Amino acid sequence: MPLLQVLRPTLPILIGASIMLTLSMGLRQSLGIFMQPLTHDIHISISDFTLALAVQNLAWGFLQPPAGALTVRYGFRPIMIAGALMYIAGLALMATANGLVSIMIGAGVLIGTSLACTAAAIAMSVAARAVPETVRSTVLGIVSGAGSLGALLSAPIGQVLNEGFGWRIGLAGFVIMSVLMIPAAWYAGRVDKVPLP
Template sequence: MSTRPEPAVSPVIVVAAAAALLSLAMGLRQSLGLFTQPLTTDLGIDVAEFTLAIAVQNLAWGVFQPLAGGLVPRLGFRNIMLIGAALYITGLLGLSMAWNPLTIFLTAGLCIGPAMGFVGTAITMSVASRAVSPQRRSLTLGIISAAGSAGTLYAAPLGQTLTQMIDWRAAMTGFAILAALMIPAAILAGRIDRQPLPTATPGGSDSLSGRDALKKALSTPPFVIMAAAYFVCGMQLIFLTTHLPSYLAICGMDPMLGAQALALIGFFNILGSLFFGWAGGRWNKMVLLGMIYLCRSLILAWYFHDLPTPQSTLLFAALMGFLWLGVGPLVAGSVAEMFGLRWQAMIQGLAFMSHQFGSFAGAFGGGWLYDHMGNYTLAWQLGVGLGLFAGIVQIATALATPRPPAPAPA
C-alpha cells in the first residue's frame, strides 16, 4: 500500500504567514495606548489602574514566551499559535465590554498578555528561522520584524477613527474582528511543523534537553548581558506606546496626533527592521544593539527636554521608529548563532522575559510616577539614564567577545 508523500513546505508561504501573524499581534497591542484617556474617563478610573493592566500584560507576555517556546517540540508551532490567537480574540472582546479595573486586568492583562507569548516575536521569528537558510536568516528576521511594525500603520488609525466616530468600545470590537485573521495566519505558518530541523549548529544546544539548554544560556555571559540590556529596551518602548498619547493630550495637542505618531513609528519601524536585519548579516549584532540603545536614549532626551510641537513629535516618531524593532532580528539572530534552532524560541523567550520586566516598569512605573508627581519628567529621565548605561555595557561586552564564524556564502 503506497503512502501519499508530504507536500513540500513553501518558505514564502510560511514566512509571509508568520509575518502577517506578528503584524496583527504587534499592531493591535501597540495601539492600546490610544485608549488610555477615553477609557479611563468613561469608566472613571485612574490612569495607573489601566496602565497596571498593560504592565501585567507585558509581564505575562514575557513569562509565557519561553514557556510557549519550550512547548513547541511537543505541541508544534501550529497549535501554539492557534492557542495564542484564541486568547487574543477573547481578550479584545472582553475588553470591549469591560466595566471596572478588574475586568480590564483580566482581559487586557491576563488574556492578551499570555496570547502575545504564543504568537509574539520569539515564536514567529523561530518559525522564519527554520524556513530559510542561514545565509538569508538575518534579512528574513528583519522582514518579520518589519511586519510587526507595519501593524501599527493600520491598527492605530483604525482605533482612533472608530473612537472618534463612535466610542472606544466600538474601536475595541473592531480590533477583535481584525484579530480573527490570526487564525488562518497561524494555520499557514504552522506548516513549518512538517519540515525537519536543519543541521545542528556547532556548539549549539540542539542535542540538549530543554533544561540543559536553559542552563547553558544562563551560563553564557554575552547572552546574560544581552538579556539584561533588553530590560531597558522594553522599559523605553512600552513607556512610549502606553504614555505618549496621554502626554500629548496633557500638552494640549490634537488627539489624532498620538495616532499619527504611532503610525509614523510603525512606518519607519519597517525601514529600521529591514536595515538592521540586513546589517546584522554583515556586522557585529551585539554592537549594533548597543548603538540602538545609545541613539534611542539621546533622542528621548532631546524630545522630552522641551514642550512638544506637532513637528517635533512627528520627527521624534520617525527617528524612534527607525530604531524601534530593529533589536528583534539582532537578538533572534544572536540566539540562533549561539544556541542553534531547536530551542531558539525558548531561549529567545527567556531574553524577552527580561524585556517584558522592563515593559512592566515602563507601563506601570510611568503611570505611577505621573499620578504621584503630576508629570512624566522623572519617568523619561530614568529611561534616558538607564538606556545610555545599557548601550555602553552592551557595546563593551560585544567588543570583548569573539564573533561566531559567519555562514558560508549561499
C-alpha cells in the same frame, strides 16, 4: 540563486508569521488610543489601566519560555492558534468591560499570554526554521519589519473608530482585525512539517 526563488516554497509560512506578528504587535501598541475614553467611561484611573498593561508585559515576559517549550512538544501551530484565540478573547473582554477586573484579565493576562504565543519570539523562530541558513538573516529582517507595520495600520483604524463611534466600537474593530491572526497562525504552522536542520 534569486531570493524569491529560494523562498517560494516557504512563502505561505513567512507571510503567515509576518501577518501574525504585525497584528499581535500592532494592536498591542495601539491600545493607548483607548485609555482616556475607557478610563473615563468605566470609572477606573489611568494608573489602573497602566497597571493592566504592566501585567500584560509581565505575563508576556514570564510566559515566553514555557510557550517556546510547548512549541517543541506540540508544534508551532497549536500554540500560535491558542495564542490568537486568547488575543481575541482579551480584546473582546476589554470591549465589554465594566470595571478593573475585566481590564486586568483582558488587557493584562489574556493579551500578555497571547503575546508569548504570537509575538516576536515565536514568529522569528518560525521564520528561522522555514528558510535555509544562507537567507536566514534577510528573512528575519523582513519578518521583523513586517511586525513594525502593525502600529502603522492599526493605530489609524482604531483612532477613526474611537473618535467616530466610541471606544467600545474601536475595540470591536480590533477584535475583528485580530480574527485574522487565526488563518495567519494556521499558515505559519506549516513550519511544523519542515524538518529540523
